[in-house]
Amino acid sequence: MARAVPAVTRALDVLELFLDRNTLTAPEVAERLKLPRTTVHELVNTLVDRSYLIASESSPIRYRLGMRLFQLGNRFAEQLDLAREAQQVAAEVAGACDETVHIAVLDGAHVVYVAKVDSTHPVRMVSAVGRRLPAHCTAVGKVLLAALSTEALEARYPPGQSLSAMTPNSVTSPARLRAVLSEVRAQGVSYDNCESNDAVRCVAAPVADHSGAVVAAISISVPIIRWTPEREKEWTTLVRAGALSLSQRLGYSGSSDAIGLERLAVNSGG
Template identity: 35%
Template sequence: MDKKYWVPALEKANDVLLVISGQPSKLKLIDLSKQLGINKSSMFSILNTMEQLEWVVREAQGTYSLGSKLGFIGNAFFKQFSLIERFRKEAAITKHTIQETIQLASLDRHEVLYLAKEEMPSPVRLASEPGMKLPAHVTALGKALLAELEVSAIESLFPLEELSPCPTPYTLKNRSDLIVQLELSRTEGVAYDLQEAVMGFCCVAAPVRDMQGKVVAAISCSMFQHEWEQKKELAQKEICALAARLSQSSV
């Protein structure tokens, strides 16, 4: 494991959490200090910080147990898998209405990570598969996910004005145009890819939100460019409806 950018304090906090999780409400500060070989002063600082962050709870007898914030994080971790299962169930119906493949993805910095796909038979198969990543600025999924971010966050993810890569002549070439398009996507609640990722294909995407209203994923459907004018209104309507159902089921 490359530890060039390793943060020892985080490693110690992780060790403390693992020990507490194995023996909840049984260990005091002195017990944790001895068991992990961390001096009492450092252990006090670690525990005090984690208590303030609600990672741990100090009980009346001075022992420690895991805090509510870890429960929230753990619940969010498992929800991403239940979202995939719900997507498969719901999208299996929607894909027959649109007669097009539907995809689910999340944002991984400046890229989209494909999580699941409900595919319709087609002479041309979409190259994107679960586990693959593509640049967010070239896809409708990516734009739907980026649209919720502040401009400062977009500038951090795309530090240069010139965007790269640009796989087709229709791909956005600079960050300023991307920001304008994201503002429009935020207002309309949908995002588009008009032959920007792959020549000959158009796509519409909508965001999926959690119970706090935060965007946690996006769904899309893609189709041949020659079908776009005929089916784009139906596709937008069904994708937005599917995104709303998946968001509601996250409550």
């Protein structure tokens, strides 16, 4: 493995702090990264000079992400069929149920939302494209984890290691997670029972590409005040249909059942 360049790593660490913050000051960056203030000022000034960060005129000076990152992100999105197609399918599914729809991909032990369409209801889930959450706490994450091989899953969740919790309902042990993922493979869909948000439930289904590999997941997120057993059945059917529609846009030629059951079982090593 090639040696990482420390200065580049630190610059990227600075940028990644903005994944969950709109603005930061240089002292805040220094505190979060445990770096000397002089080093942080050099890094930040370089990023500002290259338009990766923008400095405000406030006091103290606050920084936000710059236009160069927007340009790079757009360039990435242009090359990623999933992002374009996902937004269209999310809009179709949201239009059919008027609930919030997410499409996410796996990033290590986390999921990242690549598309989202909001419900029009006053009470709805609050989230954003680009948001990163622990995979084991979400419906989309459990679908994606269920598609991993045993080796890939254990690399993310070593036996005996406790898992972080977002709510009291979150899965917190690898053993319990494996049992849940077994159920996901059997059902072909996954549920989030207030595990990432104690006021929201979700149902998710896997999305496959032209090779049949699971590359994303789509979910419908609903406040518990609107969740009923009857609507759960409707949303489960709808999310399966949305997953198949997006899969077909990505070149998949199989059936919905094959995405939900056969492929997940094969990829899990089961």
